Every structure is written in structure tokens, then in C-alpha cells.
Amino acid sequence: MLELLFLLLPIAAAYGWFYGRNSLRREELKGKAHVAKNLSSGLNFLLTDQEDKAIEQLLQLLDIEAATIDTYLALANLFRRRGDWDKAIRIHEKLHHLKLPKTQAQQIQLELANDYFSAGLYDRAEKLLTELVQAEQLREKTLKLLFTLFIATHEWHKAVSFSHDVDKTDSKSLRIAIANMRCLDQQKPLDAFSLRLLSQQYPQAIRPKFELAQMLLKQQLPEEAAVAFKAVLQQKPQWAAEILPGLAQCQLPSAEWYQLLSQLAHKNKNITATIFLADWLVQTGSPAAGEQLLLEKLQQKPNIRLFQRLLQLRQITEPEHRAALHSVEQLVNAYLETKILFSCRNCGFKTRQTYWLCPSCQQWETVEPLSGIDGR
Known part of the structure; x- marks a missing residue:
């Protein structure tokens, strides 16, 4: 009888394992059915233009199913493109509080900062972006959005503090942007020496060279001004219409x-x-x-x-x-x-006056003199 009991023990253990496994599977299927039901309900609310109810329904799923993050990101971005920033913010804030892998959490933080910026909540956006600058994979995107924010607020001195972070990227546009914003920083006006250093540090930008040439010309240093003017021409010959009148005063x-x-x-x-x-x-x-x-x-x-x-x-x-x-x-x-004189090579914006920053696409040094039958 005792031997029979020992024989039955493995069978009992196997039965217990099998029953427990089926129980877990039933619970998992039950949970998935609940998620599917809530998801279906949320989508129905969206289809019937009941967006607030849809968001509440879908946000409840975040605590149950965090694997669908991409779906929520797509939904939030859709709201942001439509101008429904409050709805996008609610979704991204909910995602931001989840315990997610670092890379995914940082991406969500960037999206939330974008929402705040779009909604005009610049202080909140700046705080999130400043934290993200050290994230290597997102540094360039973060700095571009951060600089767009500083353009909106005209806080050029804040942009200057990120010069070292810009130098860690390979972005030409960021280097041109930081050079232009340093020229605009009234808290630290640039003299001829500083403009020379800025021209050497950011050779991609033409504004420091151009302003240096004009400054030297006003200081009655035509030979040095001519060097700066010619440096601009060598880099951007299409700017001759703006450079040659000043260079003519240098009496070469x-x-x-x-x-x-x-x-x-x-x-x-x-x-x-x-x-x-x-x-x-x-x-x-x-x-x-x-x-x-x-x-x-x-x-x-x-x-x-x-x-x-x-x-x-x-x-x-x-x-x-x-x-x-x-x-x-x-x-x-x-x-x-009646003819325009300048056009933005990035967005096609047209104007009769020059701009260092395109009023349309907010890109630096993209507005250039026109060529063609009416060009200069």
C-alpha cells in the first residue's frame, strides 16, 4: 500500500502542474479578452466622435497592457497634429508615469515636451528638454526643439549655454543656429575679437563673418574688413549682391x-x-x-x-x-x-528683404538672394 502511494505522488504532482497551467492560461485569456473589450470600446468612442470618453477608456488599458505603447504614441501624435494638445498631453503624461525601459521613457518625454511647446507651455517644455539633452540618441532632436523654443521666446542667452552640447553633435544646422543666436545675445555683445573666434568655431555660419566685416569697416579697418567680406564670398558667392557694396568701400x-x-x-x-x-x-x-x-x-x-x-x-x-x-x-x-529679392531655399518663402532667420520655416541662413531673370 505504501509503495502504491509513492507511485501516485508523481501523478498527483503532474496533475497539479497541468491544472495550474490551465488556470493561468484561463486568467491570461480572460485578461486579454478584457483588454480587447476595452480597446474595442475605446475605438467605438473614437468612431462616434466621443473623443473624451475614448481617451478615458484607452488610458485605463495602460495599467494592464504596457506593450501597446506605440499605439498610444501614434494616437497622441494624431491629436497633436490636429491641434488637440490637451488630449495629446493627457496620453503622454500617462505614458510618462509608467515604468518603462530608459530609451522608451526618454522618447515619451520628448513627445510630451513637444506637446507642451505646441500648447505654449514653454516652461514645462524647457524643463523636460533640458533634462533630455544628455541623452545621446535624442540630443540632436532635443536641441533643435529647444532652440525653436528659444526662438519663440527670444531668450538667446539660454541657447548660448548649450554650445558645448551642440559641439557633441554632427548637425550643421545646429552649429549655424548657435552662431546666429550668439550674435543676437545682448547680454554678451560681441566685439571684433569675439566675432573672429565665433567665425573660427563655427565656419559653417556666415553671419559672424558678415557682421565682423561690417564692424571692421565702421572702425575704418578696410584691409581687415576686406578679408572678412571675401571669406563670405568664398563660402557663399550667391551673396555677392549683399557683399560687393561693402567690399567696394574697402578700396582693393x-x-x-x-x-x-x-x-x-x-x-x-x-x-x-x-x-x-x-x-x-x-x-x-x-x-x-x-x-x-x-x-x-x-x-x-x-x-x-x-x-x-x-x-x-x-x-x-x-x-x-x-x-x-x-x-x-x-x-x-x-x-x-515689384519683384522679390530673396527666397528661402528650405521652404520657398519669398520676400524683398533679407532675414537671417526664415519667418516661415524658422531655419537660420536659408533666405538667400534670388537668381534667374529677375535675380541679382
Whole structure:
């Protein structure tokens, strides 16, 4: 009898294990059915435009099923795109309080900061973003959103404090942004020495070089100003329309000035440089050569501004037709006064004045002089 009892023990243990396993499986299936029921109910609320009830129903599932985080993130982002920031915030705040893996928790924190920024809660957004800057995988995205926030509040001095974090990234746009915001920081105005250092630290940006050149010109240091102006031209020849008037005041040697204008006019096909070169030829006693240059460029590629300057030259060389030519010039001038001068290469924003920061897409140094038939 005792031997029989020992034989029955393994069978009893196996039965207990089997029954317990089935019990756990039943509980798991029951839980999943509850989740599915609540999820279905939440979706029905969404479909019937009862969004508040839908959010309450779906948020209840977070405590039961944290594996569906991506679904909630997608839903919150949908609300944010629609402008329902309060709903997005509620979802992201609920997710933010869950115990999740570090990477996932940081991503949710970034999304919540984005919600706060979109809703105008800048202080809350700044606090979350400042904490996230040290997260290597999200550093670039965090800094871009943080800088967008500082642009909205004009707190340039706060942006400057993140210079070292910008240097840890490979982002060209962030480097250009920090250079521009340092130029705007009134708490620490930049002198010529500081602008030189800033130009060397962030060579991608042209604003420090441009402001350095203007400052040196005002300080009556034309040779040093010319170096800064030429550095901008070398980097951005399309900016010749903005640079050449200042560079002309630096009184470069005649041969150097001619060589610079020739390169910009012929190699870079710059309109303003062509006009300056034609004027130089006229001033050095070769009006016919200046007129011929304009004619050749117009034949290669029509441009209204080259035609305008040709009309002005013809009034000098053909005084008998001055009245008629002047009338045509006035019509051309009226036409050009209506034309845009700058366009953002990033978003296409068009304007007649220059901006270091595009008013449309909020990108730095993307608004550039236009080319083409009306370009400069």
C-alpha cells in the first residue's frame, strides 16, 4: 500500500502542474479578452466622435497592457497634429508615469515636451528638454526643439549655454543656429575679437563673418574688413549682391578687384558682379567694353537687371536717344520694384528683404538672394 502511494505522488504532482497551467492560461485569456473589450470600446468612442470618453477608456488599458505603447504614441501624435494638445498631453503624461525601459521613457518625454511647446507651455517644455539633452540618441532632436523654443521666446542667452552640447553633435544646422543666436545675445555683445573666434568655431555660419566685416569697416579697418567680406564670398558667392557694396568701400587694389569681379561674373555667373565689372570697365576708360560685357551676358542668359544697366550705359554713349532710353528705364525700374529679392531655399518663402532667420520655416541662413531673370 505504501509503495502504491509513492507511485501516485508523481501523478498527483503532474496533475497539479497541468491544472495550474490551465488556470493561468484561463486568467491570461480572460485578461486579454478584457483588454480587447476595452480597446474595442475605446475605438467605438473614437468612431462616434466621443473623443473624451475614448481617451478615458484607452488610458485605463495602460495599467494592464504596457506593450501597446506605440499605439498610444501614434494616437497622441494624431491629436497633436490636429491641434488637440490637451488630449495629446493627457496620453503622454500617462505614458510618462509608467515604468518603462530608459530609451522608451526618454522618447515619451520628448513627445510630451513637444506637446507642451505646441500648447505654449514653454516652461514645462524647457524643463523636460533640458533634462533630455544628455541623452545621446535624442540630443540632436532635443536641441533643435529647444532652440525653436528659444526662438519663440527670444531668450538667446539660454541657447548660448548649450554650445558645448551642440559641439557633441554632427548637425550643421545646429552649429549655424548657435552662431546666429550668439550674435543676437545682448547680454554678451560681441566685439571684433569675439566675432573672429565665433567665425573660427563655427565656419559653417556666415553671419559672424558678415557682421565682423561690417564692424571692421565702421572702425575704418578696410584691409581687415576686406578679408572678412571675401571669406563670405568664398563660402557663399550667391551673396555677392549683399557683399560687393561693402567690399567696394574697402578700396582693393585695381587688379585684385578686377580679378574678384571677373571670377564671380564668369565662373559663378553672378548678376551683381557682372554689373560691378561693367561699371569698373566704364570707370577705367572702356565704356564700349562694359557695354559689350552686358550684351554678351544678356545673350547667354536674359536678366532684367543687366538690361537696366545697359539702358543706363546707352544713355551715356548715345545722348541723342537719352529721352527714349530714360522712358524705357523708368518702366524697367517700376517692374523691378515689384519683384522679390530673396527666397528661402528650405521652404520657398519669398520676400524683398533679407532675414537671417526664415519667418516661415524658422531655419537660420536659408533666405538667400534670388537668381534667374529677375535675380541679382
